[in-house]
Amino acid sequence: MPPAHPLTAWDDPSTRRAWTKLITCAIAGQVIWPVVWVGLLASYVSMSITWTLWLFFIPMLYAFYRTLLQPAYVTWALRTRRLLREYAWQVFETPESGIGRMPDMTAGDVWLSFPHPERSVEMVPVVLRVHIRSAWWRRRLGRGFSTEKTAQAKTVWFAGDPCFAGVIAVPGPRRLYVIHQPPSYGKSMSAALVS
Structure with a gap:
């Protein structure tokens, strides 16, 4: 059962x-x-x-x-x-990603797009802010061309809600990293994750 x-x-x-x-x-x-x-x-x-x-x-x-x-x-x-x-792990092969070019993002911010949980046709970008722990991910995502390093993050595991926050990892899982929506970080994320 x-x-x-x-x-x-x-x-x-x-x-x-x-x-x-x-x-x-x-x-x-x-x-x-x-x-x-x-x-x-x-x-x-x-x-x-x-x-x-x-x-x-x-x-x-x-x-x-x-x-x-x-x-x-x-x-x-x-x-x-x-x-x-x-949340459960979801597996994404070569998810759409980029550097900057989104509202509320600085030039160095890397983003990943995941399907909206309620509207699967719509994609929701989630931000990896510039931080010492995000360096590994930032070197492998958003470049738009294939290298040996980008191949290391070809498959991304995601556990969370892209409209709010989640954890990304490479298969294994390894390289756990929390990503979030910019507006939710200051208020909703801290309230929800601390409670």
Whole structure:
């Protein structure tokens, strides 16, 4: 007898393993980057040689930046889990994508189009905002020509509602990344994903 409810992406053990890797890296970074920053600062203070400041300045600055940035990775990992528990994976072969050229997008924003859940003829673009974690996706989507890198994202898994938010991944799943509609990000997405 078929299940009463369709399976969600979270019901797949490989999805849970991919998410566990994502949250483990986020939490490890939450511990490692502050330790690196404090360690570099302590090394500099103990050496107390003025010219060594230039050796420590850039790594210390980057470690401090990552220390401040890391809580966002944990938050996004938790939002990813919430979406994966709600929606099933859908597989799309070479989904339509592009760079910029859409309202409310900057020149560097990459977008993907997925079918509207209620009107399958209509396509809904969803944005991958410029962010350090989106670099892998941005190098592979929206170029309009085929390369070895674009072939890595030829098949895209999507779990979510393109009118709101979702998680994209390459088959496996790997490279989990949350994408969203620009207007929903500030108000509806945070309210819905935090509740």
